[in-house]
Amino acid sequence: MTITSLYFLGFLCLTVLFYYLCPAKIRWVLLLIYSFAFFAFASNFALIIYVVVGVLAAYLGTRLLHKFSSAKPARRRVILALTILPIFGMLFVFKYINIFPLTFNFFSRLFGAGVGFDMFEVLSVLGISYYSLSLIGYILDVYWGAYPPVKNPLKVLLFACYYPTLISGPITRFPHMQKELFTPKKLDYNNVYMGFERILYGFMKKLVIADQLGPVVKMIFGSFHTFSGFYIVLGVILYAVQIYMDFSGCMDIVNGASLTYGIKLPENFNSPFFSKNLSEFWRRWHISLGNWAKDYIMYPLLKSAPLQKLGVSARARFGKRFGKMLPTIISILILWLLIGLWHGASFQYIFAAGIIPWFYLTSSQIFDRPLQALTKKLKVNTACFSFRLFQSVRTFLLMCLLWLFVCAPELSEVPAVLKSALSFGEPNIIGQLPHFSVIITMLMFGVVMAIDYLKYKGTDVLAAFQRQNLLFRWGCLLGLATVIIIFGAYGTGYNAADFIYGGF
Amino acid sequence: MEKLKYHAKGLGRIFIFLVLLSAIVWRLHFWFLPPSVDLENTIGFYNEPANSLDAVYIGGSASFVYWEPLKAFEDYGIASYNFGVNTIQAETYLYRIQEVLKTQSPELIIIDARAFQYRDNEQPPSEVAYRNAITGAPLSPERYNFIMENVPKYLQDDTIDYHIDLFKYHSRTSDFRAKYSLKMATGRYRNSYKGFFFVPKVEPIPRYDFATTAEVFPSDATIDVLDKLLSFLHGTSQKYLFVVSPYSEKSEHKAVFNYIARRVRESGYDFLDSNDYADQMALNYDTDFYNYNHVNIYGADKYTDFLATYLQQHYQLPDRRHDEHYQEWHTLLPKWHAKVGEAKATIDNKLKEQNAAFTVSE
Numbered sequence: 001m002t003i004t005s006l007y008f009l010g011f012l013c014l015t016v017l018f019y020y021l022c023p024a025k026i027r028w029v030l031l032l033i034y035s036f037a038f039f040a041f042a043s044n045f046a047l048i049i050y051v052v053v054g055v056l057a058a059y060l061g062t063r064l065l066h067k068f069s070s071a072k073p074a075r076r077r078v079i080l081a082l083t084i085l086p087i088f089g090m091l092f093v094f095k096y097i098n099i100f101p102l103t104f105n106f107f108s109r110l111f112g113a114g115v116g117f118d119m120f121e122v123l124s125v126l127g128i129s130y131y132s133l134s135l136i137g138y139i140l141d142v143y144w145g146a147y148p149p150v151k152n153p154l155k156v157l158l159f160a161c162y163y164p165t166l167i168s169g170p171i172t173r174f175p176h177m178q179k180e181l182f183t184p185k186k187l188d189y190n191n192v193y194m195g196f197e198r199i200l201y202g203f204m205k206k207l208v209i210a211d212q213l214g215p216v217v218k219m220i221f222g223s224f225h226t227f228s229g230f231y232i233v234l235g236v237i238l239y240a241v242q243i244y245m246d247f248s249g250c251m252d253i254v255n256g257a258s259l260t261y262g263i264k265l266p267e268n269f270n271s272p273f274f275s276k277n278l279s280e281f282w283r284r285w286h287i288s289l290g291n292w293a294k295d296y297i298m299y300p301l302l303k304s305a306p307l308q309k310l311g312v313s314a315r316a317r318f319g320k321r322f323g324k325m326l327p328t329i330i331s332i333l334i335l336w337l338l339i340g341l342w343h344g345a346s347f348q349y350i351f352a353a354g355i356i357p358w359f360y361l362t363s364s365q366i367f368d369r370p371l372q373a374l375t376k377k378l379k380v381n382t383a384c385f386s387f388r389l390f391q392s393v394r395t396f397l398l399m400c401l402l403w404l405f406v407c408a409p410e411l412s413e414v415p416a417v418l419k420s421a422l423s424f425g426e427p428n429i430i431g432q433l434p435h436f437s438v439i440i441t442m443l444m445f446g447v448v449m450a451i452d453y454l455k456y457k458g459t460d461v462l463a464a465f466q467r468q469n470l471l472f473r474w475g476c477l478l479g480l481a482t483v484i485i486i487f488g489a490y491g492t493g494y495n496a497a498d499f500i501y502g503g504f
Numbered sequence: 505m506e507k508l509k510y511h512a513k514g515l516g517r518i519f520i521f522l523v524l525l526s527a528i529v530w531r532l533h534f535w536f537l538p539p540s541v542d543l544e545n546t547i548g549f550y551n552e553p554a555n556s557l558d559a560v561y562i563g564g565s566a567s568f569v570y571w572e573p574l575k576a577f578e579d580y581g582i583a584s585y586n587f588g589v590n591t592i593q594a595e596t597y598l599y600r601i602q603e604v605l606k607t608q609s610p611e612l613i614i615i616d617a618r619a620f621q622y623r624d625n626e627q628p629p630s631e632v633a634y635r636n637a638i639t640g641a642p643l644s645p646e647r648y649n650f651i652m653e654n655v656p657k658y659l660q661d662d663t664i665d666y667h668i669d670l671f672k673y674h675s676r677t678s679d680f681r682a683k684y685s686l687k688m689a690t691g692r693y694r695n696s697y698k699g700f701f702f703v704p705k706v707e708p709i710p711r712y713d714f715a716t717t718a719e720v721f722p723s724d725a726t727i728d729v730l731d732k733l734l735s736f737l738h739g740t741s742q743k744y745l746f747v748v749s750p751y752s753e754k755s756e757h758k759a760v761f762n763y764i765a766r767r768v769r770e771s772g773y774d775f776l777d778s779n780d781y782a783d784q785m786a787l788n789y790d791t792d793f794y795n796y797n798h799v800n801i802y803g804a805d806k807y808t809d810f811l812a813t814y815l816q817q818h819y820q821l822p823d824r825r826h827d828e829h830y831q832e833w834h835t836l837l838p839k840w841h842a843k844v845g846e847a848k849a850t851i852d853n854k855l856k857e858q859n860a861a862f863t864v865s866e
Contacts, residue, residue: 478524481525485529486536487674488674491671491672491675
């Protein structure tokens with residue numbers, strides 16, 4: 001059962017109905033049952049054992065950490081390590097075990113050794129990348145004494161496997177989810193309406209834009225040698241649009257589905273394509289992962305004794321500025337390498353989602369002052385629309401350059417893709433595309449960008465939409481439904497494309 | 505009271521919205537159907553005036569390139585329609601008859617029996633067969649049951665886009681013809697030839713000695729389909745005639761038909777293998793067919809004469825030629841004659857070319 005299927009809509013409608021028919025106090029138990037049911041429909045139910053084991057480790061570990069809250073730090077660190085180990089271990093085995101043969105094969109190829117290992121065939125546990133991080137965050141918060149552990153293990157289980165978050169996140173925090181999941185809520189029809197409106201919007205992003213662009217991107221990069229630079233550039237721009245529409249569309253469906261139960265999930269996107277620089281982009285793209293990484297990787301690293309020491313010695317040798325910058329650069333490097341690895345056990349992701357963003361951010365940190373000085377010297381007006389537009393376009397193009405590494409069939413083929421990107425040739429595919437569908441896809445992308453711009457400017461678009469006249473709202477919603485039904489990529493003839501971020 | 509009002513308002517809005525959405529889906533349902541003779545035959549059938557047909561011929565191409573409803577009307581006064589689609593499967597018959605009986609109460613339903621013979625080997629159940637049987641037909645419990653009973657069983661396929669044609673055909677924007685779709689979607693389309701389809705081709709085919717009295721059991725699946733159909737027919741008040749139209753029949757086919765014929769007759773229905781009457785029809789296997797399995801317009805003329813005479817003798821169908829309610833049928837005849845003439849001329853030319861080529865090669 002994919003979340004863009006009618007089966008999912010049927011599942012949601014039925015579960016929402018029963019949810020509100022049940023007494024408010026026990027609704028969270030119903031959500032747990034729904035999550036188990038969803039796991040069974042969307043994956044192999046037997047694999048839920050791994051979720052349960054992870055939750056059990058988190059539950060018992062946090063109880064122990066709380067019990068030994070005044071024990072020696074070393075003892076607590078041992079408990080922490082033993083608590084995180086099973087969760088991290090399962091994540092590692094199910095997601096990253098292939099890093100070993102992959103690394104060996106990579107270097108074997110590099111040095112022409114001619115030997116290689118076969119990849120391990122591992123099971124795919126639904127949502128493991130997301131619930132593992134949520135659980136680790138919960139454990140660390142309890143370890144740091146941010147809040148006491150929860151007494152009921154079933155509540156930890158629901159926190160981990162609340163079904164809308166299993167598909168592609170968001171990575172949730174316990175205090176937020178505790179308030180949302182376990183506080184009894186009255187039926188508010190506005191939540192139900194807004195939930196379904198958001199689902200519809202997500203369907204449009206996924207089916208009318210992302211999945212329509214998918215085959216074009218696949219065609220271009222599947223045989224990039226045959227395409228000229230124009231198409232490679234077009235392909236990577238389309239990929240940028242595809243991945244954003246795919247992931248944010250999924251988030252709209254997930255957040256909308258959750259809202260129908262009255263449960264608000266954290267947002268994962270906030271108009272990233274309008275970002276003026278790369279650090280702003282990363283604050284607006286996959287927000288829950290970025291925040292998680294900052295809180296649980298970067299800040300603890302910055303506070304760690306070795307990096308503090310390094311900072312002091314660097315300050316003494318190379319000056320105050322560099323001494324301050326060096327620990328940050330190192331912690332950002334570790335953070336981005338881990339984020340890259342989180343995306344997948346492949347050097348392509350480590351490079352594209354790890355090293356390149358680190359390089360971008362470090363360069364911008366190093367060159368920030370000289371560039372500001374240059375801008376001032378050249379008397380560039382930075383407070384006008386054209387400069388802001390330039391900044392947004394520059395950020396987008398830098399991201400496209402990054403995504404080019406993801407689009408290439410393999411990391412080793414990136415130079416060839418770049419070479420193709422710089423070649424000239426006859427246009428040969430635009431004429432083959434179904435014009436009407438292309439126009440609709442572009443039109444819908446324009447609508448999404450307009451809505452994103454309003455959000456960027458601080459408008460709560462969904463609430464503003466809710467304030468409009470019923471006739472206008474229904475006209476828009478029925479129109480949107482019609483567009484999805486006619487121009488959506490679904491049914492026979494289309495492969496129900498999995499969500500790109502579902503695979504991470 | 506306030507609470508009740510709140511819920512009534514909330515649920516009422518959801519209900520009205522869903523009704524409006526369903527209405528849109530319902531209307532769009534007909535808009536993206538692929539243009540085809542199957543669609544035209546199906547939609548044309550539903551747009552026939554209610555209870556206006558005395559005979560309905562159900563089957564595949566073994567019906568709609570054979571039986572000429574307008575010739576049968578003009579020469580014998582029979583008001584009939586070919587409710588046929590390509591590559592039909594026997595398991596669709598029950599559903600097709602249910603559909604017929606919703607808007608028509610024909611005296612006689614003619615069932616193309618060849619589908620019972622070819623489903624085991626030559627043409628097993630396929631997606632296209634089921635799609636043809638349902639495309640253009642309204643959404644109904646019968647349609648739902650047909651899909652649920654057959655699609656997962658024979659095709660092991662997901663059923664959702666069988667239930668809603670739009671989900672299958674929505675992406676066909678490249679061959680979308682607005683005028684055609686408008687006609688199909690708004691109930692304005694009328695089939696000018698009452699379901700007959702012209703194939704202006706000719707090809708000599710072999711005539712086998714197929715005569716045999718042996719019986720061969722087709723398969724459990726086919727007999728299940730037949731038994732289910734026969735059991736359904738018993739619950740209706742219509743008369744039914746199972747027919748094998750002329751083709752290049754072989755003795756192994758005949759043996760299967762013998763078995764089916766016996767089962768049909770034991771159930772109290774008539775079974776007619778018209779291949780047994782090929783000489784009586786004066787069928788010419790060099791000029792009256794366009795391939796092994798189908799007659800051309802010359803063969804169709806002969807078959808229609810033969811079957812109409814048979815119907816007159818056995819079923820006392822009313823003569824509608826002077827019935828004022830059937831004046832519209834007379835208006836269709838000039839176009840029909842023109843089309844028949846055109847098809848025959850094309851075939852004659854092809855025959856001439858073939859003869860010329862034969863003479864040269866000699």
